Amino acid sequence: MNHLPSLVALVGGDEFSSHCLEMDTRILSLIKPLSGNPKVAIIPTAAAFQRPDLAAENGIKYFKSLGADSYAVSILSKSDANDNKFIPDLKEANLIYLTGGDPNHLVSVLRDSIILSLIGTLATQGCFIAGSSAGAMVLGKQMFHRGVTAGLSLIGDIITLPHHENSDPASIHESIVSLLPKKSKTYGIDGGTGLIFTDSGTEILGRGTVTSYNQHGWAVSKSKQLP
Numbered sequence: 001m002n003h004l005p006s007l008v009a010l011v012g013g014d015e016f017s018s019h020c021l022e023m024d025t026r027i028l029s030l031i032k033p034l035s036g037n038p039k040v041a042i043i044p045t046a047a048a049f050q051r052p053d054l055a056a057e058n059g060i061k062y063f064k065s066l067g068a069d070s071y072a073v074s075i076l077s078k079s080d081a082n083d084n085k086f087i088p089d090l091k092e093a094n095l096i097y098l099t100g101g102d103p104n105h106l107v108s109v110l111r112d113s114i115i116l117s118l119i120g121t122l123a124t125q126g127c128f129i130a131g132s133s134a135g136a137m138v139l140g141k142q143m144f145h146r147g148v149t150a151g152l153s154l155i156g157d158i159i160t161l162p163h164h165e166n167s168d169p170a171s172i173h174e175s176i177v178s179l180l181p182k183k184s185k186t187y188g189i190d191g192g193t194g195l196i197f198t199d200s201g202t203e204i205l206g207r208g209t210v211t212s213y214n215q216h217g218w219a220v221s222k223s224k225q226l227p
Contacts, residue, residue: 005123008130008155008197010139012162012189012208013100015132016062019192023205028066030198031094031128040070041093045109046101046134048076055099068095081113090118095128098135100162103145106138110152120154129154133162136189148179155197157184164188165208169218177213186213 009027014020031038042059044052056072063070073089075081090096096119098106110116123129129139137143140158143151151159159180161172167188177186189195190208204210209222 005127005129005155006197006199007123007126007128008139009128010136010158010160010187010189010195010197011130011132012136012160012164012193012206012210013133013191015097015100015135016058017192019207020194021066023194023196024063024066026203026205027095027128027130027194027196028063028068033094036069038068038094039092040068040095040097041073041090042070042097042099043073043075043135044099044101045075045081046103046106046138047099048101048105048109050101052076052101055101059097059099063097075109075115078109078113081109081115084114086115087118090115090122093122093127095130096122098129098131098138100133100135103134103137103143104149106134107143107150107152110138111150116152116154123154130194131160133191136160136162140184142181142184144176144180157181159184159186161186161188161211163191164211165190167211169211169213169220172211173213173218177215177218182215187211188213188218 040063044055047055060070188211193206193208196203
């Protein structure tokens, strides 16, 4: 993953719930702040039309209960994404968390913005990047949302299919994977489940499974180490 983040968490949905406690405790354990508690920036952009204040508040309370210093970075519009006032709070963060909501709005707000550029830089400097549902979908070069569309290109050729617990892998493979770039890695992630990438490997944590797709088929994994 040259020039790409080394610490990434893709969450299938149901963020900030009891199902995510093991996963998020693990994420915080991987963060090594220079001093004090880990600092978590909650970005509710995807929830801009669905009570972003509540989405951020849920994340703040949740991560505070885990011992982190958490706060909202309320980037909701394109003008926000090019506003320098948000830069200090993001630079302070050890973990940047993109909540669920509308993936198309999230992409349209962050694409070609100073905030996206900053997040990309911080990610390569060791800041943990996490996204849940829509927040996970947008991180790769492409995403699948009513067709294959462009993502934010933060984590390379990875496509995330969230809320995968009610999906049929055979149908997904036939209708989606055949449309995707052959070199891409496609992961169907159940709600309350996270796929975590670190320097030392890949882990699955949470209540559900991760389905790894390629052009030939799929494999379902629940163990903490992805084969």
